[in-house]
Amino acid sequence: MIDDRSSQSEYALDDSFERYLQDKGKGRGGDGGNYRRNAARELERFSEWAAGDRGGDDWTGIVSDNVDRDPTFDDLDERVFREYARHLAGDRGLKQNTVQTYYRYISAWCGWCVNEGYLEAHYAQRASAMAPLPEDDGRKPGDQQAWTSEQRHALTRHVDERARDAVEAYTTLSEDTDHPDKQRARYVALKAARDRALVFVLAYTAVRVGELLRDPNDPRRRGVRWEDLSLEDGSMDVYRKKQQWDAASLPDPVISPLRSYRRLMDPPTERWPVFPTFDQRTLAGLVQDELADRGERLEAITERREEYARDLLLALDEDFRPPSITTDGARSILQRLSDDAEIDIDHPKHDYLAPHGGRRGMGEVLVRAFGYTVAARYLDNSEEMVRERYSHIEAGELGDVATEALEEIDR
Numbered sequence: 049m050i051d052d053r054s055s056q057s058e059y060a061l062d063d064s065f066e067r068y069l070q071d072k073g074k075g076r077g078g079d080g081g082n083y084r085r086n087a088a089r090e091l092e093r094f095s096e097w098a099a100g101d102r103g104g105d106d107w108t109g110i111v112s113d114n115v116d117r118d119p120t121f122d123d124l125d126e127r128v129f130r131e132y133a134r135h136l137a138g139d140r141g142l143k144q145n146t147v148q149t150y151y152r153y154i155s156a157w158c159g160w161c162v163n164e165g166y167l168e169a170h171y172a173q174r175a176s177a178m179a180p181l182p183e184d185d186g187r188k189p190g191d192q193q194a195w196t197s198e199q200r201h202a203l204t205r206h207v208d209e210r211a212r213d214a215v216e217a218y219t220t221l222s223e224d225t226d227h228p229d230k231q232r233a234r235y236v237a238l239k240a241a242r243d244r245a246l247v248f249v250l251a252y253t254a255v256r257v258g259e260l261l262r263d264p265n266d267p268r269r270r271g272v273r274w275e276d277l278s279l280e281d282g283s284m285d286v287y288r289k290k291q292q293w294d295a296a297s298l299p300d301p302v303i304s305p306l307r308s309y310r311r312l313m314d315p316p317t318e319r320w321p322v323f324p325t326f327d328q329r330t331l332a333g334l335v336q337d338e339l340a341d342r343g344e345r346l347e348a349i350t351e352r353r354e355e356y357a358r359d360l361l362l363a364l365d366e367d368f369r370p371p372s373i374t375t376d377g378a379r380s381i382l383q384r385l386s387d388d389a390e391i392d393i394d395h396p397k398h399d400y401l402a403p404h405g406g407r408r409g410m411g412e413v414l415v416r417a418f419g420y421t422v423a424a425r426y427l428d429n430s431e432e433m434v435r436e437r438y439s440h441i442e443a444g445e446l447g448d449v450a451t452e453a454l455e456e457i458d459r
Contacts, residue, residue: 058120058121058122059120059121059166060118060119060120061094061095061098061118061119061120061121061124062091062095062118064121064157064161064164064166065088065091065092065095065157067164068087068091068157068160068161069084069087069088069091071160072084072087072156072160084265085265086153087153087156087157090150090153090154091153091154091157093150094132094154095119097109097132097135098110098119098123098128098132099111099118099119103135107135110123110124110128110131111123121161121166121167124158124167124171125171126171126172126174126176126177127176127177128171129154129155129158129171129172129174129177129178130176130177130178130179130180132151132154133147133151133177133178133179133180133181134180136150136151136181137180137181137182138180144182144183147181147182148181148182151172151178151181154172155170155172155173158170158171158172158173159172159173192404192405192408193395193397193398193401193402193404193405193408194405194408194409194411194412195251195401195405195406195408195409196409197409197413199391199392199393199401199409200251200406200409202389202391203247203251203385203386203389203391203401204247204248204251204301206385206388206389206391207240207243207244207247207248207385207389208244208305210240210243210244210388211237211240211241211243211244211305211308213240214233214236214237214239214240214241215237215240215241215308215312217233217236217237218230218233218234218236218237219237221233228357231356231357231358231361232357232358234312234361235357235358235360235361237312238309238312238313238360239326241305241308241309241312241313242309242313242323242324242326243381243385244305244309245302245305245306245309245322245323246323246378246381247382247385248301248302248305248306249298249302249306250378250382250403250406250407251301251406251409251410252299252301252302252406252410253284253296253297253298253299253302253410254406254407254410254411254414254426254427255284255286255296255407256289256404256407257375257378257403257404257407258289258375259286259287259288259289259296260272260286260323260378261323261372261373261374261375261377261378262321262371262372262373262374262375263374263375264374268287269287270321270371270372271321271322271323271371271372271373272284272285272286272321272322272323272372273318273319273320273321273322274310274315274318274319274320274322275318275319276322277298277306277322279298279303279306279307279310282297282298282299282300282303283295283296283297283298284296284297284298288428289428290428294428296428297426306322313364314364315364316364316365316367317367317369319369320369321369321370321371321372322372323372323373323378324360324370324371324372324373325370325371325372325373325374325377326360326373327377328358328359330370330371331358331359331360331363331370332353332359334359334363334368334370335349335353335359335362335363335366335368336349336353338363338366338368339352375403378403379400379402379403382400382401382402382403383400385401386399386400386401387400407427408437410426410427411423411427411434411437411438412438412441414426414427415434415438415441416441420434420435420438423438
């Protein structure tokens with residue numbers, strides 16, 4: 049740690065990036081988390097812009113043309129951040145809220161640099177620096193996707209019927225059915241049952257998808273396991289957004305799909321993921337590596353895999369624990385299911401029922417039925433934040449009150 053503020057100001061900008069990202073990262077060593085990944089991307093873009101490698105054809109960077117060196121902290125002032133705000137707003141064709149988001153990454157780093165002695169002042173937060181940023185685009189929380197009751201019922205009904213048919217087809221096979229056909233039927237039933245359980249959990253628990261499934265950028269978010277669920281108590285332990293473990297509720301509509309799915313899967317241990325990946329390439333690599341670690345030769349591994357219609361079934365029999373599906377995987381599953389169910393979706397950003405829409409849909413239900421305080425507890429948010437995000441509900445209800453008042457006066 050260098051204590052001399054003046055000597056730190058002579059450092060190149062990117063000399064500070066790794067320390068900043070470690071401070072902002074998650075997990076051991078600060079090398080995980082979506083914020084770190086996104087901040088690293090924007091810091092790299094800012095560094096390239098400052099050096100003249102990004103921007104318009106006439107942009108040469110923040111260092112004078114006759115000086116051959118990388119930009120340092122001595123070169124930064126509020127005019128530099130003003131120019132970068134102008135670059136974000138005008139040169140890259142970004143949406144208004146995206147410009148604001150990208151600038152906040154740079155502003156947060158600037159504030160950190162002040163605390164660490166690289167800069168004398170938080171130039172990025174000065175009014176003149178932020179002046180070129182666009183105004184808020186006016187998008188309200190109510191404009192974000194929230195599953196309607198009709199959409200939720202249509203999707204849950206679709207996955208329920210699909211899972212029931214698949215499970216029935218498997219469990220009613222005759223005794224003389226070929227073993228490979230039985231395996232294929234079980235695999236189809238397992239996949240349908242997993243998709244049904246996932247949809248019901250997203251639709252009714254209001255748990256954030258990042259708390260439920262694996263995040264490749266955060267090693268602590270490995271996806272819920274069976275040991276995290278208590279179907280008898282109706283609860284599930286999840287790693288919350290606030291960076292701690294907490295119990296989430298499993299309401300009645302979720303219990304039956306999870307119980308049926310667990311009975312069908314019969315996981316070899318409680319440490320198995322509730323929502324394992326069904327990606328064939330991932331599972332093939334898993335069983336090959338596990339069998340090789342046991343000392344099996346390539347020919348024996350091939351023969352062993354050929355005994356199963358799918359590698360997932362071999363993994364279940366041998367307790368080769370696969371990874372959970374990722375948050376991106378959940379989006380792909382919901383896109384497929386939304387198409388299959390032919391659900392009517394009218395939204396400017398998503399042409400399918402996105403995972404976060406299930407949470408927001410439940411938020412709407414809870415706010416309307418029980419008010420902001422109860423909804424905040426269920427959503428694991430502050431009441432202030434819930435009031436802000438669902439303010440359109442209160443506005444609508446006040447509008448109804450005003451209408452009734454006018455009708456009463458008119459009478």
